[in-house]
Amino acid sequence: MNDDHSGISRRRLLRHAAAGSLLLPMPFIARRGLADEVFRVGWIRPTTGRLASSFAPLYAGGLIAIDEINAAGGILGRKVVIQEEDDEASPAKQPAVIKRLKDAGVSYVVGPTGSPQVLSSLAFTTPAQMIQCGIANAADQGDAVKYPYNYMCVWSTEQEGEAAAAYMASQLKIRKIGLLQESTAFGEQAGNATRRKFKELTGQDPASVQVYPATATDLAPYVKNLQAAGCEGVIVWMANTVHIGMAFNAMAQQKWLPPVIGHVNLFNDSLFDLVPLDALKNVYGVYYRNWTYTDKEQVPQRNQELARKLAAVDQAKGINAFIAGCPHYDFLYLLKAAVEQAKSTEVAAVKKALDGVRGYKAVLGTINFSETSHAGIGMEDVTLASVASAKDPRSFGALRERAPGA
Amino acid sequence: MLLEVDGLVSGYGKVAILDRVALTVAPGELVAIVGGNGAGKSTLLRTISGLLPVMAGTIRWEGRDVTRASPRTMLAFGLLHIAEGRRLFRQQSVQSNLDLAFYGAGLSREEERRRIDDAFARFPILHEKRGEPAGALSGGQQQILTVAQAWLRRPRLLMLDEPSLGLAPVIVDQVLDLVLRLRSEGCAIILVEQLVERAMEIADTAYVMQNGRIMGSGPAREMIGSELLQHAYLA
Amino acid sequence: MYLDVLVQALTAGSIYALVGVSVNVIYRPTNTFNLAQGNLVMLGAILCATILGQLKLPWYLAAGITVVVISGIAWLTHLVAVAPILSRPGGGGHGWLVSTLAVGILIEDAVGKIVGPDPQRLPPPPPLSTELGALGVSSYQVALVAGVVAIVAALEIFYRSRTGRAILAIAEDRDASLLWGIDPTRLARMSFVLSGVVAALAGILAGPVFYASVGLGGSLLIKGFEAAAAGGIGSNRGVILAGFFIALLDAITARALAPGYQDAVSFVAVLLLLLVRPQGLMGRTNLRTV
Numbered sequence: 012m013n014d015d016h017s018g019i020s021r022r023r024l025l026r027h028a029a030a031g032s033l034l035l036p037m038p039f040i041a042r043r044g045l046a047d048e049v050f051r052v053g054w055i056r057p058t059t060g061r062l063a064s065s066f067a068p069l070y071a072g073g074l075i076a077i078d079e080i081n082a083a084g085g086i087l088g089r090k091v092v093i094q095e096e097d098d099e100a101s102p103a104k105q106p107a108v109i110k111r112l113k114d115a116g117v118s119y120v121v122g123p124t125g126s127p128q129v130l131s132s133l134a135f136t137t138p139a140q141m142i143q144c145g146i147a148n149a150a151d152q153g154d155a156v157k158y159p160y161n162y163m164c165v166w167s168t169e170q171e172g173e174a175a176a177a178y179m180a181s182q183l184k185i186r187k188i189g190l191l192q193e194s195t196a197f198g199e200q201a202g203n204a205t206r207r208k209f210k211e212l213t214g215q216d217p218a219s220v221q222v223y224p225a226t227a228t229d230l231a232p233y234v235k236n237l238q239a240a241g242c243e244g245v246i247v248w249m250a251n252t253v254h255i256g257m258a259f260n261a262m263a264q265q266k267w268l269p270p271v272i273g274h275v276n277l278f279n280d281s282l283f284d285l286v287p288l289d290a291l292k293n294v295y296g297v298y299y300r301n302w303t304y305t306d307k308e309q310v311p312q313r314n315q316e317l318a319r320k321l322a323a324v325d326q327a328k329g330i331n332a333f334i335a336g337c338p339h340y341d342f343l344y345l346l347k348a349a350v351e352q353a354k355s356t357e358v359a360a361v362k363k364a365l366d367g368v369r370g371y372k373a374v375l376g377t378i379n380f381s382e383t384s385h386a387g388i389g390m391e392d393v394t395l396a397s398v399a400s401a402k403d404p405r406s407f408g409a410l411r412e413r414a415p416g417a
Numbered sequence: 418m419l420l421e422v423d424g425l426v427s428g429y430g431k432v433a434i435l436d437r438v439a440l441t442v443a444p445g446e447l448v449a450i451v452g453g454n455g456a457g458k459s460t461l462l463r464t465i466s467g468l469l470p471v472m473a474g475t476i477r478w479e480g481r482d483v484t485r486a487s488p489r490t491m492l493a494f495g496l497l498h499i500a501e502g503r504r505l506f507r508q509q510s511v512q513s514n515l516d517l518a519f520y521g522a523g524l525s526r527e528e529e530r531r532r533i534d535d536a537f538a539r540f541p542i543l544h545e546k547r548g549e550p551a552g553a554l555s556g557g558q559q560q561i562l563t564v565a566q567a568w569l570r571r572p573r574l575l576m577l578d579e580p581s582l583g584l585a586p587v588i589v590d591q592v593l594d595l596v597l598r599l600r601s602e603g604c605a606i607i608l609v610e611q612l613v614e615r616a617m618e619i620a621d622t623a624y625v626m627q628n629g630r631i632m633g634s635g636p637a638r639e640m641i642g643s644e645l646l647q648h649a650y651l652a
Numbered sequence: 653m654y655l656d657v658l659v660q661a662l663t664a665g666s667i668y669a670l671v672g673v674s675v676n677v678i679y680r681p682t683n684t685f686n687l688a689q690g691n692l693v694m695l696g697a698i699l700c701a702t703i704l705g706q707l708k709l710p711w712y713l714a715a716g717i718t719v720v721v722i723s724g725i726a727w728l729t730h731l732v733a734v735a736p737i738l739s740r741p742g743g744g745g746h747g748w749l750v751s752t753l754a755v756g757i758l759i760e761d762a763v764g765k766i767v768g769p770d771p772q773r774l775p776p777p778p779p780l781s782t783e784l785g786a787l788g789v790s791s792y793q794v795a796l797v798a799g800v801v802a803i804v805a806a807l808e809i810f811y812r813s814r815t816g817r818a819i820l821a822i823a824e825d826r827d828a829s830l831l832w833g834i835d836p837t838r839l840a841r842m843s844f845v846l847s848g849v850v851a852a853l854a855g856i857l858a859g860p861v862f863y864a865s866v867g868l869g870g871s872l873l874i875k876g877f878e879a880a881a882a883g884g885i886g887s888n889r890g891v892i893l894a895g896f897f898i899a900l901l902d903a904i905t906a907r908a909l910a911p912g913y914q915d916a917v918s919f920v921a922v923l924l925l926l927l928v929r930p931q932g933l934m935g936r937t938n939l940r941t942v
Binding site: 059065223224229256279280281284330 | 656657660663664757760761764765767768769770771772773782783784861862863865866867868871874899902903906907913914915
């Protein structure tokens with residue numbers, strides 16, 4: 012055990028050394044001297060642990076924003092510097108991580124990733140009055156009464172669920188839908204939102220709802236149940252690419268290829284290695300309107316530039332669209348705008364400026380905050396895009412073709 | 418000398434049981450080690466065969482220092498230790514137990530075949546029960562199996578720990594008879610036995626142990642009824 | 653109607669059984685479990701998929717390289733994480749739990765860093781295919797079940813050889829086996845290599861059905877342990893039966909009951925079985941009557 016401890020502290024030491032702060036205690040640096048020159052942002056990101064390889068690349072957009080902001084003179088003339096903390100993607104690590112950031116005098120935090128991690132982190136950042144933006148889509152994380160210092164710059168899982176239901180009902184005019192969802196909080200939230208919205212629009216319940224465990228090793232039985240129930244369209248809420256591959260292969264095997272709508276991770280390139288392209292022709296993922304194009308409408312210039320930069324990031328390979336849907340890029344620009352409007356880095360003043368954000372044009376859409384709501388994205392910015400359009404030359408990097416009529 | 422033990426100290430963990438034990442065995446000699454419970458007889462055998470590390474003293478095999486040799490090395494030299502309590506592989510068949518006696522011996526197939534046939538001829542009961550698990554044999558049959566294993570291996574020195582334990586007198590006779598047959602083939606034997614008089618009758622030399630020490634030794638027959646022997650068991 | 657449930661159970665069950673057998677192979681001579689086993693299976697699948705995808709080597713050559721590399725890692729695991737602990741006086745207690753777990757985490761982290769989280773497709777060996785045939789069974793599924801039975805049969809033959817029986821002898825009575833010149837360390841090393849071979853094969857065979865991804869290890873380790881426990885530690889035939897049984901139970905639960913209960917149901921079933929038969933389906937009770 013002792014060895015373990017020394018291992019961790021050695022690692023921490025190395026990281027501090029890398030940050031060029033080996034010889035001075037952190038609080039000293041943060042409060043004096045350097046604090047006048049740099050704008051410090053806590054960067055909670057797993058660099059070790061089983062989820063590190065999945066989560067760490069998602070911060071690529073944020074790093075691009077920092078490079079851009081620094082190249083343009085920083086925030087209030089200060090260089091933006093990240094203070095990285097490894098949370099190992101574990102909710103249990105959050106208290107220690109937040110304490111270290113707090114002791115270092117950091118008031119603005121990007122990360123962590125994942126709803127349980129963010130919830131655990133919020134329990135400590137909220138009383139500490141640290142302004143935060145993590146990757147989590149649970150709707151209540153945009154509730155500013157509950158979490159007054161958390162700013163949600165992405166859609167909620169409910170919005171995602173509704174968008175899928177609306178397209179099935181209103182555009183595809185399908186009345187017999189099937190739901191295939193994983194047995195997790197995400198699957199349940201998205202599935203419930205889909206059912207609610209579908210009922211509202213059509214008065215109908217899904218013809219079949221199939222819930223599979225997160226450890227399922229074969230999805231063919233669930234797909235067969237959907238087919239047997241006579242479903243004409245399927246909405247899938249699956250977070251795991253392995254399961255997505257299994258489901259589409261099961262459909263291909265059964266020669267049953269109804270329209271399918273699902274989560275933004277359907278855009279991951281690895282799906283094309285797992286599933287024959289033919290099985291993906293009729294498949295759409297929920298996506299941000301600003302990242303989609305049509306024959307008549309181009310993707311906004313700013314998104315195109317960011318897409319180009321993301322495509323150049325090695326770690327982002329194959330998951331450009333997923334990263335494009337992450338909030339860090341917009342959050343950092345919002346923070347810059349708020350600090351510069353408040354002309355102060357004091358949390359209270361910056362929070363006031365952020366709460367007053369209305370109609371802010373971000374890459375993910377138009378962001379509105381208020382004192383009671385920090386759910387920044389509205390339904391008008393949520394749309395659907397074709398998965399197969401990844402093979403279209405116009406779809407470089409994160410761009411995808413908008414679904415017909417969406 | 419085949420085996421020379423001198424000033425041997427050993428035990429379990431840091432606790433020494435044996436106190437400067439000295440003992441010699443000549444080729445073909447039958448040595449009996451007698452003494453009360455906890456005298457250190459089994460510990461002595463376990464140390465000689467390499468199961469227990471030596472704390473002090475030396476063990477020599479034909480003059481060569483083998484103090485730190487492993488059981489495997491000792492076996493390769495020709496020393497076979499049959500531990501107390503009929504340590505057979507009970508879940509394996511009689512045939513398999515016999516076959517494992519050849520483990521690492523490097524014999525040819527024909528030689529193994531020949532010895533097995535020979536053993537089956539000598540111990541018909543084992544041939545009869547060859548397919549059964551060793552654990553299903555009676556106590557006496559199990560002891561015969563261990564002696565048969567030793568027979569197959571043809572050691573130069575066999576150390577037998579309490580072969581008569583828990584056996585009916587008739588069976589004890591059979592087992593000790595087998596031991597004598599082994600010796601008649603030129604195999605030296607160290608016999609640890611609680612049936613003192615029986616052991617003394619067949620042994621050439623006897624050592625009396627008490628509290629981890631050798632209290633005395635001499636020609637076995639002369640020691641029957643001696644004060645030394647009585648003392649060792651009264652203590 | 654029930655044929656596809658059966659086919660699904662046989663497919664998944666074969667893989668569970670193979671992982672269970674690889675657990676068993678190590679347990680026999682060492683009384684330890686290698687907690688990195690699941691990740692060796694995962695690495696087997698990913699390595700083979702990567703060799704096929706990047707180097708474009710023929711399937712059987714890629715599988716051969718994978719088996720060699722994985723069994724090499726298993727050998728190294730024994731050398732670094734198990735043998736030093738077992739050779740400590742008193743057998744080192746349960747230190748191997750921590751050390752093998754550490755090896756597993758190391759493998760998982762390293763694979764995550766190098767290969768990334770994306771699953772890869774591992775094609776079945778030519779000329780087999782995962783396309784369903786006339787009876788709703790693919791040629792690969794048939795070959796998979798036959799292959800697993802063949803692997804276990806080969807192991808059973810090995811355990812009848814003198815070396816194999818020596819390994820069983822160590823499991824039964826370590827001191828007595830020492831006195832017969834059996835070297836537990838050497839045979840433990842051999843068993844780790846053997847279990848590495850089985851783990852690699854499990855990964856390579858699982859790949860076409862479950863895909864090669866970092867997540868493969870954890871779930872298969874649990875199912876493999878369940879199969880090993882339910883089948884009876886030490887009985888490979890029992891482990892095959894248990895593997896099929898667990899997979900069948902999974903499939904039936906998913907169909908008949910709420911699918912979320914799948915894991916819990918098989919877990920409870922294994923526990924109940926062990927309450928009634930602590931030695932597992934085909935495990936032997938110790939005949940230690942003196």
